[in-house]
Amino acid sequence: MSPPPVTLCVIAANEEDRLAACLDSVPFAAEKLVVDSGSADTTRDVAAARGARVIVNAPFPGHVQQKNFAVDAAATDWVLCLDADERLSPELAAEIESALSRADLPDAFSMPRRTFYLGRWIDHGGWYPDRKVRLFRRDRARWGGVNPHDHVEVRGREAKLSGDIHHYSYRSVSDHLKQIDLFTTIAAREKLARGARPRLFRLLLHPPGKFVRMYLLKLGFLDGRAGFAVAVLGSYYVFLKYLKLSEMARGR
Secondary structure, X not given: OOOOOEEEEEXXXXXXXXXXXXXXXXXXXXXXXXXXXXXXXXXXXXXXXXXXXXXXXXXXXXXXXXXXXXXXXXXXXXXXXXXXXXXXXXXXXXXXXXXXXXXOOOOEEEEOEEEEEOOEEEOOOOOOOOOEEEEEEOOOXXXXXXXXXXXXXXXXXXXXXXXXXXXXXXXXXXXXXXXXHHHHHHHHHHHHHOOOOOOHHHHHHHHHHHHHHHHHXXXXXXXXXXXXXXXXXXXXXXHHHHHHHHHHHOOO
């Protein structure tokens, strides 16, 4: 059975340094689609040079909304969704091509994601295997969740792949801190919109609880210095999210 054509969908903003590797990691894609939210660098030029179709959808409407916009714009029934800081491992690319040749295709495939941080792959602390649904039929799945933490919701049958998505999430610790600041603002705003109210016990207990889960219960200490940093910053993320919720609830 010949595999169905697949559109690679990528949303991007100021990703000129990482986008090419993402697009090149999916050589089997019948179409490569990049939805740009108003980059100030050469992101759109990089995408076009790799043969991608580029659509500008700005201002950025939110992670869930932008990813669904990309899926809706795809030219094929099957889509593979990656972030610009992700790429398929060669093993996963080959596995996907083989899986799509099955006679009885499921409606979606999930795959593990492995993150490279502070010079090493992170294998513990809850960061791996971090399984994600990224390959699916457009009519059987949709991006959902609460911004900025989106996920694919499947109405049908899923199958698992074993190859890794390689995730190069942060350019530096400073970049990580900037993203934490951005994402906690979005997360606090979404919580407030859904009726959440600040509680002191969450501010006191949830951040250290997050550290204990990541560093001890999920064996983050096995990843050395990087594992410690991941747990500390994970705890800081939770602290900042609830602190911002408190600030927003008071209207300041």
